[in-house]
Amino acid sequence: MTNLLTRYKQAVRKQNVYYSKGIAGELGMGGESLSSRHAWTKGSAIRKVGVLFVAICFLLYVLWGTLTVTIADSTEDILSDETVHTRLNESYLVCNEIFVDHRVFVQDHRLHDYETLTMIYFVTPTYPRREQIPELIRLSNTLLHVPRIHWILANDHYACNAYLDGLLRKIGLPFTHLASPMPESYRKKKPMPRGVANRRAAMQWLRQRNITNGILYFGDDDNTYDLRLFSEIRDTQRVSMLPVGLIEEYVSGPVVRKGKVVGFLDSWVADRRWPVDMAGFATNLAYMALYPNASMPYKPGYEEDLFLRSIRLNLNIIEPKANNCTEILVWHTQTKSHERxxxxxxxxxxxxxxxxxxxxxxxxxxxxxxxxxxxxxxxxxxxxxxxxxxxxxxx
Structure with missing residues (x-):
């Protein structure tokens, strides 16, 4: 065993000596060849570094341009929404979806298709104020969906308003524009009987033209109307009634039992026989023509009551609308007024x-x-x- 190990070590020493001489020969005798190879390798490395440097510069140029645009955009919007840059844990719930159009009140017929419908004379008292025109535009966009309607707009002003007249022409509805100022003697009263002069002027206009075929309805310019209202009141025979939402504390309207009006729900009774809102009833003009002296007095809070008394209304002839007065089709909404x-x-x-x-x-x-x-x-x-x-x- 010892002899084998000794011979193995001697063989390893000989190999080391051989390789050492070979390397020395390369270094001494073949130095020129090694130098040339080393020079080629060094030049290749320089070229690679140069290409890499150019690529890095190009990449930095592109990134810098993008960063500059982003910074410019962000500085222009000083009040940017922080939520844009923050991941929000937002969610939503789809409660229902219907993709079939089931609308009933779509004007897809020619005007002559409605010629047999009873005309509704929609009387709107209005007065000059900052919110007047926006209110009337909003109301007109409801009335535009209603066939066979004539809009009587009575303005509490001493002269005709050219802008208002132009607006009505632009809307395209049949209309009558009245200038019907309140008598000065009533302007100083508190509370002021607003709208009475306008409604009286509209009734006078109807009488002067002997219009007895149609439905009279008083609709304020700031109310909110369900389109079903117009279909409901159109077949009024004498006087129809329905609830009005947002009146005083809650609602104003008839109490109905077995299809007949038996009383009234209203938070302000005040000895009124007919405690209803102006938007809570409609009158057939043929029935009103039976009482040529029918009128509306300048008595704040009692205008509806005294008008209905003047046409000799009684419980037995009242026609409850809006599904036996269980639905609200008109709301007494009010816009907050501001000084001009x-x-x-x-x-x-x-x-x-x-x-x-x-x-x-x-x-x-x-x-x-x-x-x-x-x-x-x-x-x-x-x-x-x-x-x-x-x-x-x-x-």
Missing amino acids: TTLRISNKYLDDRSNLGALIRSLNEMGVAHYSDNEGQTAVISKNGKAKPISFFLS
Whole structure:
């Protein structure tokens, strides 16, 4: 065993000596060849590093351009929504979906298809105020869905309003525009009998034209109307009634038993025989014509009661509508009123250099806001989140 190990070690020593001599020969005798190979390898490495450097520079250029655009966009929107940059745990529930159109009140017929329907004379008392035009536009978009309707708009103003007249023409409904100012003696009373002069003027207009075929309904300009209301009242024989929502504490309407009106639900009785809201009844004009002296007095809170008394109404002839007065088809909604403001803006900027002139004159015609050179609230114009004088834009 010892001899074998000794011979193995001697063989390893010989191999090491052989390889050492070979390497020394390469270094000594073949030095030129090794140097040339080393030079080639070094040049290749430099080229690779150069290509890699160019690629990195190009990548940085692209990334820097994208980053610059992102920063610019973010700085322009100072008041950006933080939720855009935050992952939100949002969820929603689909309660129901219907993709079939089941609407009943869609105007898909020609006008002559409705010629046999009874005409509804929809009387709306209104008065000049900041919210008047928006209220009437909203109401008109309801009435546009109703066939065979004539809108009597009675404005509490001493003269005809050209803007209001143009608006009614643009809407396209059959209409009568009345200027029916309240007598000055009643304007000082508290509470003021608002709307009475307008309704009286509408009834006088109907009498003067001897219109006795149709349905009379008093609809305020700020109420909310279900389209079913018009189908319900159209077949009124004498006087029909229905509940009105949001009256005083809750609702105002008839109490019905076995299809007959037996009483009234209303939070303010005040000795009224007929404690109903103006929007809670409709009258057939043929029935009203039987009482040529029918009228509405200037007595706040009692206008409905005394009008219905003037046409000799009694419980037995009242026709309950809205599914035996179990549904509300009209709501006494009210828009919050604001004082009309004056916008301070120099008249020299209201020319055709911008839209401001036409826009502000339109607001003035609608009664939303006046404008003045030296009075009122200064008009504010801004750009990039900073208020600037009008001269900055129109100099």
